[in-house]
Amino acid sequence: MNNELIQNFSNLVENPKEFDVKFKVGESPNIKEFKVHYIILSARSDYFKTALSSPWARKEDGFIIFDKPNISPPVFEILIKYQGKFLKALEFYKEVFENIPYGIEDKKNASNWNFSNCRFGSEEINELSKVLCKKTMLTSLNLSYFKLESSNVNFITSYFKRSRVKDEVKVIVDALCKNSTLTSLNLSSSIFGSEEVKLLADVLCKNSTLKDLNLKGGKALADALCKNSTLTFLNLNNNCFHVEGVKALADALYKNSILTSLNLQDNYLESEEGKELADALCTISTLKDLDLSHNHLGSEGRKALADTLYKNSKLTSLDLSKNNLGSEGGKALANALCKNSALKDLDFSHNNLGLEGGKALADALYKNSTLTYLNIGNNKLVSEGVKALANALCKNFTLISLSTKLGSEGGKALVDALCNNYILKYLNLHNNNLGSEGGKELANALCKNSTLKDLNLSLADALSKNFTLTSLNLRCNYLGSEGGKALANALYKNSTLTSLNIGDNKLGSEGGKALANALCKNFLTDFFKS
Numbered sequence: 001m002n003n004e005l006i007q008n009f010s011n012l013v014e015n016p017k018e019f020d021v022k023f024k025v026g027e028s029p030n031i032k033e034f035k036v037h038y039i040i041l042s043a044r045s046d047y048f049k050t051a052l053s054s055p056w057a058r059k060e061d062g063f064i065i066f067d068k069p070n071i072s073p074p075v076f077e078i079l080i081k082y083q084g085k086f087l088k089a090l091e092f093y094k095e096v097f098e099n100i101p102y103g104i105e106d107k108k109n110a111s112n113w114n115f116s117n118c119r120f121g122s123e124e125i126n127e128l129s130k131v132l133c134k135k136t137m138l139t140s141l142n143l144s145y146f147k148l149e150s151s152n153v154n155f156i157t158s159y160f161k162r163s164r165v166k167d168e169v170k171v172i173v174d175a176l177c178k179n180s181t182l183t184s185l186n187l188s189s190s191i192f193g194s195e196e197v198k199l200l201a202d203v204l205c206k207n208s209t210l211k212d213l214n215l216k217g218g219k220a221l222a223d224a225l226c227k228n229s230t231l232t233f234l235n236l237n238n239n240c241f242h243v244e245g246v247k248a249l250a251d252a253l254y255k256n257s258i259l260t261s262l263n264l265q266d267n268y269l270e271s272e273e274g275k276e277l278a279d280a281l282c283t284i285s286t287l288k289d290l291d292l293s294h295n296h297l298g299s300e301g302r303k304a305l306a307d308t309l310y311k312n313s314k315l316t317s318l319d320l321s322k323n324n325l326g327s328e329g330g331k332a333l334a335n336a337l338c339k340n341s342a343l344k345d346l347d348f349s350h351n352n353l354g355l356e357g358g359k360a361l362a363d364a365l366y367k368n369s370t371l372t373y374l375n376i377g378n379n380k381l382v383s384e385g386v387k388a389l390a391n392a393l394c395k396n397f398t399l400i401s402l403s404t405k406l407g408s409e410g411g412k413a414l415v416d417a418l419c420n421n422y423i424l425k426y427l428n429l430h431n432n433n434l435g436s437e438g439g440k441e442l443a444n445a446l447c448k449n450s451t452l453k454d455l456n457l458s459l460a461d462a463l464s465k466n467f468t469l470t471s472l473n474l475r476c477n478y479l480g481s482e483g484g485k486a487l488a489n490a491l492y493k494n495s496t497l498t499s500l501n502i503g504d505n506k507l508g509s510e511g512g513k514a515l516a517n518a519l520c521k522n523f524l525t526d527f528f529k530s
Contacts, residue, residue: 021064025073032073038064086113086127112140116186119147125168132175132182140184143172144214148191169196177203184212188235197221204228218245225252225259232258237265237291246273250280253287260286265319266294274301281308281315289317293347302329309336309343317345321375330357330379337364337371345373349403358385365392365399375403377428386413393417393424403428431476476504484511491518 023034057066120128125148131138148168173196176185192200192215201220204210205227214235215221221236222245241249246269253259269277274297281287297305302325309315325333330353337343353361358381365371381389381404389404390413400423417424484507491500507515 020062021066023066023068025068027069030073031069086124086131107137111137112142112184113138114142115146116142116144117146120168121148122168125171129171129175132172132179136181138181141182142186144186144188146191169193173199176200180209183209185210186214188214188216188237192216194220204231207231218242219248222248222252225249226255228256229258233261234259235263237263237267239264239267241267241269241273243272243276246276250276253277253280253284256284256286258286259284261289262287263291264295265291269295269297269301271298271300274298275304277301278304278308281305282311284312285314288314290315291319292323293319293321295323297323297325297329299328302332306332306336309333309340312340313342316342318343319347320351321347322350325351325353325357327352327354327356330354331360334360334364337361338367340368341370344370346371347375348379349375349377351379353379353381353385355382355385357381359388362388362392365389365396368396369398372398373401374399375428377403377405379405381405383413390414390417394420396421397423400424401426401428405429405432475501480506481508481511484508485514487511488514488518491515 019035019037021036021038023036025032025034057064059065132141169191173192176182177199187200197215197217198220200215201217201224204213204221204224207228208230211230212233213231216239217236218239218241221234225231225234236249239245241264253262264277267273269292274292274295277292278301281290297320305320309318320333323329325348330348330351333348334357337346348361351357353376357379358376361376362385365374376389386404393399393402393414394417402424484502487502488511502515
């Protein structure tokens with residue numbers, strides 16, 4: 001690009017006159033506003049021409065307002081001056097870094113590019129292709145949900161438009177196949193079809209830099225995993241795997257010796273698929289994090305996973321939320337926890353475990369000595385199940401974070417646990433409707449507990465005596481006017497709380513006034529009353 005043209009355009013960005021477009025770039029508190037000219041941007045960039053006339057832009061007081069929170073101000077400033085000339089922008093960054101001091105954040109902004117939800121024209125496609133084919137400082141690229149101008153719904157039925165879309169997609173795929181610098185690539189919910197994914201999978205077999213990949217791919221990607229020697233994180237959520245795809249993935253897990261994190265969330269995995277994966281997990285020696293949430297593992301899958309937890313000694317984090325495990329599944333997995341010595345984080349929420357499942361988990365907490373995080377919210381444990389868990393907390397010396405749901409009786413049962421447990425630091429009881437009695441009992445317990453640092457429950461009047469709590473979430477607990485007044489009284493005396501959330505509590509005008517007066521004398525830094 002001609003240097004004089006660059007300078008002239010830079011002057012318009014830095015000293016805009018008669019501008020009609022405002023770009024608000026970055027996230028709070030680091031938002032920067034750019035004032036530019038629509039006619040110049042739309043004439044010289046297909047991307048901006050489309051973006052500024054799309055639903056993303058809005059009009060206020062005669063100006064076009066365009067929000068881009070996913071791009072940092074330094075990156076946007078470079079891109080807007082080069083009007084989509086991505087390679088030029090990277091070359092400019094490289095020259096800057098070679099000649100002046102820079103911070104870690106500056107280099108991160110230059111090497112991590114986020115084009116999620118962007119719409120590219122042929123100009124931007126070609127420029128991006130140039131970047132990917134060359135050895136640059138670009139290491140992370142996010143193209144999730146990005147679209148092509150040629151795929152506009154008004155023209156999608158045209159054969160020629162469909163052909164153009166396919167050609168432009170192939171340009172990107174070919175460039176990705178030649179790339180040797182990216183370590184992280186996000187192509188989730190993108191425009192790539194099965195043919196393009198197969199090409200990318202073939203490349204994955206030989207790629208020696210990519211460590212983090214998010215892509216829909218099924219069997220083709222599973223086959224590639226057998227041969228790839230660098231990928232450590234793989235996100236395959238929402239892929240709707242069929243049995244054959246899961247079998248291929250299980251086979252890949254048997255052979256893969258480097259993958260440490262796998263996300264299979266929302267894949268409609270049922271009994272047969274769950275069993276295939278669980279059998280593979282018994283032998284894999286590197287996987288540490290596994291997300292199987294939002295699936296339907298069924299009885300066979302549950303039994304196989306329980307067997308996996310007996311045998312696998314590497315898995316440290318497991319998410320099984322929303323799998324409808326039921327009472328039998330809860331008991332089988334709880335029994336496995338009694339003997340597992342590796343798992344630290346477990347999410348069992350939304351599984352209808354019921355009373356028997358709750359009791360089995362309580363027994364597991366007595367015996368397990370490694371679990372530190374447990375989420376068992378929304379499991380219909382009923383009072384007896386919660387009481388059993390509360391009793392187990394009195395004797396468990398490793399769990400530091402617990403999230404559950406209980407009623408008034410369950411709240412009372414937690415009192416002894418909080419008085420006697422000296423390990424638990426994070427307790428989430430959001431949206432529990434504890435009632436006044438449960439709240440008072442828990443308040444008294446909090447006055448005696450010396451380790452709890454982050455409490456999320458329906459509670460107001462213990463704050464005046466507690467000197468460790470810094471963050472409190474009381475959202476959706478029906479405190480009412482009287483609860484608001486009690487909380488206000490506590491805030492007068494409390495000197496450690498810095499963050500408070502009391503949204504959706506029907507405080508009324510009296511409770512609101514009391515809290516407003518208390519805030520005048522309390523040094524809260526974050527206060528949410530929505």
